[in-house]
Amino acid sequence: MSTGITETEDDGTETQTQAVGAARAAGETYTEMDSQEIEAANEEARRRTRELVEEADRTVKLKVFRFDPEVPEKEEPRFDTFTVPFSKGMTVLDALMWARDQYDSSLTFRHSCRQAVCGSDALFVNGRQRLGCKTQVADLADSGIPKKVRIEPLPHAEVVKDLVVDMEHFYDQMESVEPYFQGEDTPDGLEEQYQSRENREKVKMSTRCIWCGACMSSCNIAAGNNDYLGPAAINKAYRFAMDDREGEDLTEHRLNIIEQEHGVWRCQTQFSCTEVCPKDIPLTEHIQELKREAVKKNLKFW
Amino acid sequence: MHEHDVIVVGGGGAGLRAAIAAHEEGADVAIVTKLHPVRSHTGAAEGGINAALRDGDDPKDHAYDTMKGSDYLGDAPAIETLCEMSPEETIQLEHWGMPFSREDDGRVSQRPFGGLSFPRTTYAGAETGHHLLHTMYEQVVKRGITVYDEFYVTELATTDHPDPEERECHGCIAYDIKSGDLVGFEASGGVILATGGDGQAFDHTTNAVANTGDGLAMAYRAGVPVEDPEFVQFHPTTLPSTGVLISEGVRGEGGILYNGDGERFMFEHGYANNDGELASRDVVSRAELTEVNEGRGIEDEYVYLDMRHLGEERVVDRLENILHLAEDFEGVDGLDEPMPVKPGQHYHMGGIETNENGHTCIDGLYAAGECACVSVHGSNRLGGNALPELIVFGARAGYHAAGRDLGEARIPTGPSARTEDETGLDTPVSPGAIDQPDPDAVADGGAMTADPAATVERTLDGERARVEEMMERDGINHAEIRSDLQDAMTQNVNVFREKEGIQDALETIRDCRERYQNVAVADPSRTFNTDLLHTIETRNLIDVAETIALGALAREEFRGAHWRAEHQARDDEDWLKHTMIAWNDGEPDLYYTDVLLEGEEKTYEPKIRSY
Numbered sequence: 001m002s003t004g005i006t007e008t009e010d011d012g013t014e015t016q017t018q019a020v021g022a023a024r025a026a027g028e029t030y031t032e033m034d035s036q037e038i039e040a041a042n043e044e045a046r047r048r049t050r051e052l053v054e055e056a057d058r059t060v061k062l063k064v065f066r067f068d069p070e071v072p073e074k075e076e077p078r079f080d081t082f083t084v085p086f087s088k089g090m091t092v093l094d095a096l097m098w099a100r101d102q103y104d105s106s107l108t109f110r111h112s113c114r115q116a117v118c119g120s121d122a123l124f125v126n127g128r129q130r131l132g133c134k135t136q137v138a139d140l141a142d143s144g145i146p147k148k149v150r151i152e153p154l155p156h157a158e159v160v161k162d163l164v165v166d167m168e169h170f171y172d173q174m175e176s177v178e179p180y181f182q183g184e185d186t187p188d189g190l191e192e193q194y195q196s197r198e199n200r201e202k203v204k205m206s207t208r209c210i211w212c213g214a215c216m217s218s219c220n221i222a223a224g225n226n227d228y229l230g231p232a233a234i235n236k237a238y239r240f241a242m243d244d245r246e247g248e249d250l251t252e253h254r255l256n257i258i259e260q261e262h263g264v265w266r267c268q269t270q271f272s273c274t275e276v277c278p279k280d281i282p283l284t285e286h287i288q289e290l291k292r293e294a295v296k297k298n299l300k301f302w
Numbered sequence: 303m304h305e306h307d308v309i310v311v312g313g314g315g316a317g318l319r320a321a322i323a324a325h326e327e328g329a330d331v332a333i334v335t336k337l338h339p340v341r342s343h344t345g346a347a348e349g350g351i352n353a354a355l356r357d358g359d360d361p362k363d364h365a366y367d368t369m370k371g372s373d374y375l376g377d378a379p380a381i382e383t384l385c386e387m388s389p390e391e392t393i394q395l396e397h398w399g400m401p402f403s404r405e406d407d408g409r410v411s412q413r414p415f416g417g418l419s420f421p422r423t424t425y426a427g428a429e430t431g432h433h434l435l436h437t438m439y440e441q442v443v444k445r446g447i448t449v450y451d452e453f454y455v456t457e458l459a460t461t462d463h464p465d466p467e468e469r470e471c472h473g474c475i476a477y478d479i480k481s482g483d484l485v486g487f488e489a490s491g492g493v494i495l496a497t498g499g500d501g502q503a504f505d506h507t508t509n510a511v512a513n514t515g516d517g518l519a520m521a522y523r524a525g526v527p528v529e530d531p532e533f534v535q536f537h538p539t540t541l542p543s544t545g546v547l548i549s550e551g552v553r554g555e556g557g558i559l560y561n562g563d564g565e566r567f568m569f570e571h572g573y574a575n576n577d578g579e580l581a582s583r584d585v586v587s588r589a590e591l592t593e594v595n596e597g598r599g600i601e602d603e604y605v606y607l608d609m610r611h612l613g614e615e616r617v618v619d620r621l622e623n624i625l626h627l628a629e630d631f632e633g634v635d636g637l638d639e640p641m642p643v644k645p646g647q648h649y650h651m652g653g654i655e656t657n658e659n660g661h662t663c664i665d666g667l668y669a670a671g672e673c674a675c676v677s678v679h680g681s682n683r684l685g686g687n688a689l690p691e692l693i694v695f696g697a698r699a700g701y702h703a704a705g706r707d708l709g710e711a712r713i714p715t716g717p718s719a720r721t722e723d724e725t726g727l728d729t730p731v732s733p734g735a736i737d738q739p740d741p742d743a744v745a746d747g748g749a750m751t752a753d754p755a756a757t758v759e760r761t762l763d764g765e766r767a768r769v770e771e772m773m774e775r776d777g778i779n780h781a782e783i784r785s786d787l788q789d790a791m792t793q794n795v796n797v798f799r800e801k802e803g804i805q806d807a808l809e810t811i812r813d814c815r816e817r818y819q820n821v822a823v824a825d826p827s828r829t830f831n832t833d834l835l836h837t838i839e840t841r842n843l844i845d846v847a848e849t850i851a852l853g854a855l856a857r858e859e860f861r862g863a864h865w866r867a868e869h870q871a872r873d874d875e876d877w878l879k880h881t882m883i884a885w886n887d888g889e890p891d892l893y894y895t896d897v898l899l900e901g902e903e904k905t906y907e908p909k910i911r912s913y
Contacts, residue, residue, distance in 0.1 A: 038778060101785075104824075108833075110341075112512045113343060114545075115346060115547075117432055161827065162830075189390075192396040196408055204427075208432075246399075
């Protein structure tokens with residue numbers, strides 16, 4: 001089968017790339033690097049990293065939590081310090097990625113979207129739950145840039161490795177509140193359910209949750225009581241309970257779920273969840289509102 | 303070994319919709335995804351979903367706009383399918399509880415968008431994708447669909463046969479990120495690839511770090527042609543420092559683009575005398591870069607997008623998310639000052655060749671969403687057409703894989719659709735695999751096995767050996783290779799392309815391939831080894847980048863998002879055809895197939911495209 005691809009002949013110009021290209025075109029095959037060449041390449045990479053750090057106008061020191069149950073030297077949790085060149089607009093995630101790519105490819109953390117919507121990189125930065133991608137390094141100091149940035153995995157969660165925590169418990173709590181719309185009387189065909197602008201506004205903030213787990217990690221109650229639903233799951237319940245498109249029977253069903261022993265009544269209004277939420281969801285307020293609804297519902301029977 | 307009827311690879315919009323559809327059809331379906339579903343990049347989509355829902359609008363008008371937007375490289379059967387099904391799929395989302403923005407009368411809101419003849423972009427604030435993704439994941443939870451969360455699919459398990467159209471896909475292999483085990487997945491009904499975009503082949507992109515073209519690269523190496531890879535969309539409004547997307551919704555609501563001299567250049571310099579800022583994305587991106595190149599940009603890099611005149615109430619009501627993004631990632635208050643924007647890689651029109659049922663030429667292998675190419679978008683996607691693509695073709699792939707009869711597909715696939723060969727493409731280096739036939743390629747004349755489980759086992763053994771080797775040996779880190787690749791693509795295969803630059807990119811890609819032969823994973827751990835994950839991704843990016851560059855070099859015309867310095871006109875006589883690149887055991891084979899302009903009721907005539 002013809003590939004239809006022909007290679008350019010060397011046109012005689014003297015650039016190195018073209019010479020290499022011509023050599024390849026002439027059928028020279030690729031040869032593997034030997035161990036000395038690999039070591040030289042890696043040493044060269046380390047030298048360039050050092051150079052970048054030395055040439056930088058300003059640097060920032062990341063003090064990063066390390067742990068790996070499988071690697072003998074990381075079995076005991078420890079902190080590693082990485083010196084990273086600072087650039088304007090640099091986020092904590094940028095700094096972590098630089099450290100990983102330049103110093104230690106085993107440095108492990110979750111991240112994906114870089115824009116505060118996927119909820120992957122909730123971390124404990126300088127003693128507070130934050131999204132790495134949304135946190136400007138420069139904002140971590142009162143003036144200038146911070147001398148040190150301490151980065152740890154989310155507290156109150158089991159550490160899998162380095163900055164990665166097990167999210168299963170968080171997901172379980174989410175799922176326990178039946179986190180899906182259960183409206184029954186949807187119109188036929190291409191007709192939507194009507195919803196007032198006011199009602200959409202009422203649930204708007206609650207629908208912005210990105211499941212990052214910052215709130216759950218910051219909550220003292222959740223820390224001491226593994227059964228407590230936690231702010232994110234209760235907020236999810238609120239999102240549906242307050243949505244007019246679900247009928248009254250369903251609202252009652254949802255209130256029954258969240259007024260159980262480990263539901264809304266555990267909340268002691270410390271506001272820590274609200275303070276750390278990267279999407280500014282008024283979590284504590286939502287929880288209180290559900291408490292009120294639960295009381296009102298029971299009044300019917302008194 | 304896990305066994306299911308249908309395996310969906312990827313948990314974004316298309317993957318979730320496919321899984322729900324297969325489940326509705328009664329199949330035992332599982333989603334295998336490297337990210338938990340709610341982490342998918344569908345969540346970053348902002349603008350909305352195009353659907354002809356209202357009086358005065360019609361799916362036929364939507365189809366016409368889409369065909370015009372595609373610069374007549376879209377296939378009519380695919381476009382008409384999209385436009386006819388989008389209304390029911392969009393309303394389905396509302397029935398599932400998606401919190402759409404609302405009009406005063408309580409109906410879902412629609413806004414104007416680029417290249418549309420009717421304001422049919424159905425939105426939920428400036429965070430439509432987030433709500434779509436979460437709403438669909440809720441439905442997956444409701445149905446109890448199995449999700450293998452944080453399992454990274456590394457290779458497809460297909461039978462060996464010289465002709466890809468005779469091959470069968472029986473499953474795939476995934477790396478359990480948490481435990482480090484490689485696991486086989488067997489699918490009796492089919493494997494649906496829904497792995498999303500490949501923006502990480504570029505340096506300045508709106509795409510997530512996880513968008514590494516895994517599905518596209520795996521299908522390509524399994525023998526499915528990559529269709530129209532040269533067509534890459536550069537979104538006109540991304541934040542200069544990070545590539546974060548500023549929705550077209552800003553212009554849809556009335557936002558204005560200014561150059562450094564304060565001119566409303568879309569009109570004043572004649573780029574789009576009718577539609578101005580709401581011209582198609584390719585037109586606006588080129589206009590911005592032309593302004594910058596001619597010295598009328600700001601800081602020689604960007605232009606301004608201004609929404610201050612819309613007033614706080616309207617901005618907060620419809621575009622609140624944009625205020626947060628501009629503040630958090632550029633330090634700009636959009637109510638107080640104009641936002642700096644420049645074009646950034648955003649979406650890949652090209653992808654895995656499929657028909658309108660999501661089926662590829664390999665039996666049992668499907669693709670849907672951004673990784674696929676049906677082709678709905680041709681050479682340029684309209685804003686608001688990606689989300690309906692996810693739900694419409696995700697659903698179709700899911701139904702079809704689970705056995706529903708969707709009728710005869712009108713779009714032919716595979717090498718048998720070939721109408722013309724590329725002859726004598728001028729590449730500076732030989733593209734494709736290095737030296738020996740690639741160990742990961744489906745080898746000609748390998749063991750022909752009739753037993754699906756044995757096929758999966760054999761692929762699993764191969765993947766174990768590959769991973770083992772990368773973990774054991776000494777070598778270099780992949781990160782620098784990835785970043786060199788990204789730089790070369792952004793430098794040379796960007797909005798403006800010229801022959802020499804594309805050839806330079808091909809040389810760099812070849813160089814990356816050679817260096818990649820020596821990569822090793824430094825992290826010895828089996829637990830959550832992202833070093834290994836990213837190393838495998840980088841190899842996928844090399845394959846994807848090469849198809850983009852080869853397609854761009856071959857296509858000697860200017861169509862849609864593909865602008866060539868040497869070829870300043872659309873050339874329907876020679877180039878009204880789809881580019882196809884087949885892996886061909888590591889020696890890329892370029893050929894062409896017909897564009898289908900014949901629809902159900904009419905044939906679309908290519909016209910001059912102006913806005």
